[in-house]
Amino acid sequence: MEYLISLVDPWGTEWSLTRGAPGRRGVYLMGPIGLQTPVEHTARSTSQQIGATPIGWAADQMEATWKLGFRGDDGDPLLEVWSMFFRSFGQFDACELRSTLREKGTLTTPVIRGKDEISPEKSPATPGLKSLEIDVPAISFQGCWHGETTSYTGTNQIVSNPGDLPAWPIIRWTGAGAYVTAPGIGRVALPNAGTRWAELDTDPEKASRVRVGEVDAPDLWRGMRGQLFPAPVGRQSEAIWGFEKCSGLVTPRHTSMWRW
16 A cells, blocks of 8 residues: 655645655655644543543644655755745645545645754755755644545435544535434524525534634524534444435544554
8 A cells, every 4th residue: 555645835836745766856754754643531530449430532733753855956956945845834824734545545634844943964055965854843733634525415314434533524504494413413403594605513612613614603603502412423433414405524533644
């Protein structure tokens, strides 16, 4: 199985980080990606004085240090490759890191550079220098990898979650008369969105947040108050949902690019 790794900057420039032919110009990973979800469990002591009872878990940002190799050629000197890459991969505008396995698809996570100061042993401007290696810290505030989104419509839909973290569908609808049926809450009417396309995040952490585009829709959000939260689609499992005059979008979440 061959994994293809690439980094796409906010302006659409794609850097293939999979090691290419010997001597080929570019930027290459010289070691593992290393970005994995740092799951931490919380628990309370049992009354038997031995062991503990798990009560929850959480996962913060993913962090790793990449060993990158830079190589220039006569057409694009090393300094030019170096400068172009670090203009793309900065500390503020996230790039999209992609891991593609031909047999299964693509996982993605947004990443930024972990610190501003990058100090190689040799300057990339050194005359005659064709290549160098350097450690570069990377951070993903998303905390996990996202798989490819699947859309569902209709009643009695078998919703699949191939990820190794729980998943909650995002409900998308417009107009009136939309209903969603989910484990733990039964059949629930969605508020009239009029001519807008609205999206409801069913993850309890988002408290039934409703958005139109990138903007919160408080009037629709209020229409969801008092509703129970659905049970998640368990990791690497399935659940029955219903989507009447609406659609459900499911994005699987993975703790590692290796965990398919």
